[in-house]
Amino acid sequence: AQSVSQHNHHVILSEAASLELGCNYSYGGTVNLFWYVQYPGQHLQLLLKYFSGDPLVKGIKGFEAEFIKSKFSFNLRKPSVQWSDTAEYFCAVNPSGRALTFGSGTRLQVQP
Amino acid sequence: DTEVTQTPKHLVMGMTNKKSLKCEQHMGHRAMYWYKQKAKKPPELMFVYSYEKLSINESVPSRFSPECPNSSLLNLHLHALQPEDSALYLCASSHLTDTQYFGPGTRLTVL
Numbered sequence: 001a002q003s004v005s006q007h008n009h010h011v012i013l014s015e016a017a018s019l020e021l022g023c024n025y026s027y028g029g030t031v032n033l034f035w036y037v038q039y040p041g042q043h044l045q046l047l048l049k050y051f052s053g054d055p056l057v058k059g060i061k062g063f064e065a066e067f068i069k070s071k072f073s074f075n076l077r078k079p080s081v082q083w084s085d086t087a088e089y090f091c092a093v094n095p096s097g098r099a100l101t102f103g104s105g106t107r108l109q110v111q112p
Numbered sequence: 113d114t115e116v117t118q119t120p121k122h123l124v125m126g127m128t129n130k131k132s133l134k135c136e137q138h139m140g141h142r143a144m145y146w147y148k149q150k151a152k153k154p155p156e157l158m159f160v161y162s163y164e165k166l167s168i169n170e171s172v173p174s175r176f177s178p179e180c181p182n183s184s185l186l187n188l189h190l191h192a193l194q195p196e197d198s199a200l201y202l203c204a205s206s207h208l209t210d211t212q213y214f215g216p217g218t219r220l221t222v223l
Contacts, residue, residue, distance in 0.1 A: 034211070044155070044202065044214040073126055090154055097144075100212060102154035 002027040004093050008104035013081050014111050021076040023091030032094040032109050033074040035065055036102075039087045047089075050074065061085070083112045115139075116215035118203050124221045127193060133218045135186040135203030145212065146178060147202040155202055161186060161198040162208065193222045 005024045013019060025031060035047040048059025055067040065076045074091060091103040116137045123143075125131050135144065147155035160168035161180040177189040186203055193204050200220050204212040 032209070036214075043216040046211055046213070049211055094209065094212075099157050099160055100155075101157075105152075105154050107152075 001086045002093060002101050002102050002112075004091055004103035006089075006091055006106050008106045009104065010107045010109070012111065013098045015083055016080045017078070017110075019078040019081045019085075019108070020084045020109070021089055021091075023074045023076065023103055025074070025091075026072065027093060027095050028073055028110050029095055033065075033067060033091040034065070034094070034100070035059065035074075035076050036090045036092060037087045038090065044090070047076070081108070081110050086110045114161055114204055116205055116213050118201075118215040118218050120218055122156065125190065125193065127195075128194075129193075130189070130191045132190065133201055133203075133220075134190040134216055135188075135205075135212045137205040137213070138184055138185075139205060139213070140203035141207055141213075142183060143206045143208050144180060145189050145204040146176075146186070147204065147208075147214075149200040149202055149217070151199075159188075168215050182201070182206075190220075193220075195222050198222045 003026045032058050033050040033089050036044045037047050047063050048057050050057045050071050051065045056063045063078050081090050089106045090101045119134045146158040146162050149155040157170050158172045159178045164180045175192050179187040200217040200219050202217045203215040206212040
């Protein structure tokens, strides 16, 4: 069965620091990859996705992610975080069908 | 419009009650999903409907009964729940294998 690993469970950064959240998946075939964000008290929102093509994808709010097939990774990055980026971040994969498998999530806390 | 709506926002019920959660989307999506999310945990898939037919049931107890009356609506009927079923219940929809869009969820408390 496929699995998704997010190794950073809780990350604390100061404003303007750079962010990289790790995501690794275990599935050998073609996958669709996603990063979702859940702001406090709000619903899951799509940050960005990768289906095919350019492995560097850009999402909303200045986020980007890079798909590295050889490393089974899809890490999320942002060059300069803001206090408003405080949220829970979930990586998810969708190999071939319709069900998403989520990672355990990373709680990002940005201090002003 | 990428909106999925869910009602109610909050629900408190006793273990002997029968209640229903509702989900609606008007994006023309033909796949709809129920997820359960416990505090500080990722969403866990419960059910998938494709073209109004149940295609995936992730071994969910029978006290949860999904229903898809038409392509825009998805219900989750609840009966004889346990306190451990208290969670945020999320609905999502998609164009089959494409991106899933999530609703705000129903926060359920079982007393």
